[in-house]
Amino acid sequence: MTVEKNEKLIILAVALGTILNPLNTTMITVALPAIQKDFQLSSTDISWLIASYFIISAIFTPLIGKLSDIYGRKLILITGLVLVVVSSILAPLSPNMPVLLAMRGIQAIGTSALFPAGVGIIRNTIQHNQNRVIGTLAVFATTSAAFGPTIGGMLIQFGGWPVIFYVNLPILAVAIGLTVIFIPKDKKDTATSYKLDGIGILLFSLFITTWMVFLLGLEQGVQFITLVIALILTVIFYMYEKRQDQPFINVNFFRKNLNVALIFGQYILSTVLFFAVLLSFPTFIQSVLEASSQTAGIVMLSLSIFAMIMTPIATRWIERKGYRMPLFISVLLGLVGVILLFTVKDHSVLVWIGVVLAVMGISNGIQNIGLQNLLYTFISVSESGIASGLLMTSRFIGNILASSIYGVAFATGMNENNMSIMAIVLVLVAVVMIPGMLYVTKHEKKSSKRMNQA
Incomplete structure (x- = not known):
C-alpha cells in the first residue's frame, strides 16, 4: 500500500535520473566553441569528446541492465547517481x-545506469500502466x-562551460533523496541465475x-584496413551473440522480429537527422x-519547443488516423528540413535559422513518439524491457553516427560550405x-489488432 501511495514520487525519482544522460549529451553542444578554444582542439577532437560519451553509453546501458538484475535496481540507480555527482564536480x-574525457567517461557510465535500473524499478513497483510510464x-x-x-546557452553566460556540469547537482540531490526515501529496497532473486557475456561486451566495444x-x-x-576490421x-x-543463451545484445530478438528491427533502424536514422542538427547549429550560430x-x-x-509541442498532437493524430500518414508526413518534413540547410549562410538572420530548426523539430516530434508507440504494437508485454533497452542503444548508435x-x-x-556538405x-x-x-507502417493495423486481442 505504501508503494502505491508513493508511485508518483518513485516515477519522479526515476524520471530525474533518466533525463541526465540526454541532457548532458546536448548541453555540451553550446559549450563546444569555448572548450575547443580553451584546449586548442580540432573538430575531430571535439567529435571524440561527443562520440566517446555515446560509445560508453551504448556499451554500459545494456551491461548495467544485467548488473541491476543481479545486484538490485535501487543499488545500481544510487551508484549511477553518485558517479554523476563525482564527475559533475571534477569535470569543470x-x-x-x-582529464575532461575521463570525467565525461565517468559521467557516461553513471548516466547509463539510470535508464535500465529505472525501468526495472518501474516494472517492479508501479502497478498501473507500466508500458505507458516506460x-x-x-x-x-x-x-x-x-x-x-x-539550458547550456543560458548557463554559460554566467560561468563559462564548466557551469554545464554544475547544473546537474541540484537535480542529483533531489533524485538521490527521492530514491533513498521512497524506492523500496531490492529483493534478491536467488531463483534466477545470471551470466555476464564478457566476450560479447568486448566484441561490441571493439x-x-x-x-x-x-x-x-x-x-x-x-581507410580500407580499418573498414575491413x-x-x-x-x-x-x-x-557469437546469436549462439548465446544470455547475450549482451539479443540479436535473435531482431531475427525473429523483422518489423521491430526495421523500426529500430528508422529510429537510428531519425536520431541521426535530429542530433546532427542539434550538434552543429549551436556552434554555427556562435562561430559563424x-x-x-x-x-x-x-x-x-x-x-x-516544436518537438515537444508535436508530441501530444502526434499522439492524438495517430490515435485517430493510425501510424502510416503521420509518420510518412514526418519524414517528408524531415526531408524538407534538411534541404533547407542549404539555405543557411554566413549572413542568415537568426529568425530564418529558427524556422529551419522548427521544421526539424516538428518532424522529430512526430517520429519520436510515433516510432516508440509503433514499436510497442509489435511486441508483447514480456518483451517490453528488452525493447526499451534496445531503443536506448539505437539512440546511442544514431548519436554516434x-x-x-x-x-x-x-x-x-565551421562554415556555410561545410554546412552544405553535412546537408x-x-x-x-x-x-x-x-x-x-x-514499410514499417504497412502492417500496423494487423499488429495493433493482434496486440489488442492479446
Whole structure:
C-alpha cells in the first residue's frame, strides 16, 4: 500500500535520473566553441569528446541492465547517481582534454545506469500502466535532450562551460533523496541465475569503436584496413551473440522480429537527422553568425519547443488516423528540413535559422513518439524491457553516427560550405527513411489488432 501511495514520487525519482544522460549529451553542444578554444582542439577532437560519451553509453546501458538484475535496481540507480555527482564536480576542474574525457567517461557510465535500473524499478513497483510510464520516460528523455542547448546557452553566460556540469547537482540531490526515501529496497532473486557475456561486451566495444575510427577518418580518405576490421568484428559479434543463451545484445530478438528491427533502424536514422542538427547549429550560430551562447540557446528553443509541442498532437493524430500518414508526413518534413540547410549562410538572420530548426523539430516530434508507440504494437508485454533497452542503444548508435558526420563535415572548420556538405549526407539519410517508413507502417493495423486481442 505504501508503494502505491508513493508511485508518483518513485516515477519522479526515476524520471530525474533518466533525463541526465540526454541532457548532458546536448548541453555540451553550446559549450563546444569555448572548450575547443580553451584546449586548442580540432573538430575531430571535439567529435571524440561527443562520440566517446555515446560509445560508453551504448556499451554500459545494456551491461548495467544485467548488473541491476543481479545486484538490485535501487543499488545500481544510487551508484549511477553518485558517479554523476563525482564527475559533475571534477569535470569543470579538468586541466586538459584527457582529464575532461575521463570525467565525461565517468559521467557516461553513471548516466547509463539510470535508464535500465529505472525501468526495472518501474516494472517492479508501479502497478498501473507500466508500458505507458516506460514510454513516457523515453519521450521525456528525448525531449530533455532537445532543451539541452538552451539550458547550456543560458548557463554559460554566467560561468563559462564548466557551469554545464554544475547544473546537474541540484537535480542529483533531489533524485538521490527521492530514491533513498521512497524506492523500496531490492529483493534478491536467488531463483534466477545470471551470466555476464564478457566476450560479447568486448566484441561490441571493439566493433563500435572501430567503426567510429573509420568514420572519423573519412576526412583523410577511406581507410580500407580499418573498414575491413570493422566489418569482420561486426560479423564475429553477430555470429557469437546469436549462439548465446544470455547475450549482451539479443540479436535473435531482431531475427525473429523483422518489423521491430526495421523500426529500430528508422529510429537510428531519425536520431541521426535530429542530433546532427542539434550538434552543429549551436556552434554555427556562435562561430559563424557571431552570436552569444545565450542567443544560440534561445534560437535552439525553436527545435525543442516544436518537438515537444508535436508530441501530444502526434499522439492524438495517430490515435485517430493510425501510424502510416503521420509518420510518412514526418519524414517528408524531415526531408524538407534538411534541404533547407542549404539555405543557411554566413549572413542568415537568426529568425530564418529558427524556422529551419522548427521544421526539424516538428518532424522529430512526430517520429519520436510515433516510432516508440509503433514499436510497442509489435511486441508483447514480456518483451517490453528488452525493447526499451534496445531503443536506448539505437539512440546511442544514431548519436554516434551523427557525431561522425559532424566531425567529417566540419573537419576544416565551421562554415556555410561545410554546412552544405553535412546537408548532402542528411538528405541521403532522409530519402532512405521514406520507403523505410512506408514499410514499417504497412502492417500496423494487423499488429495493433493482434496486440489488442492479446
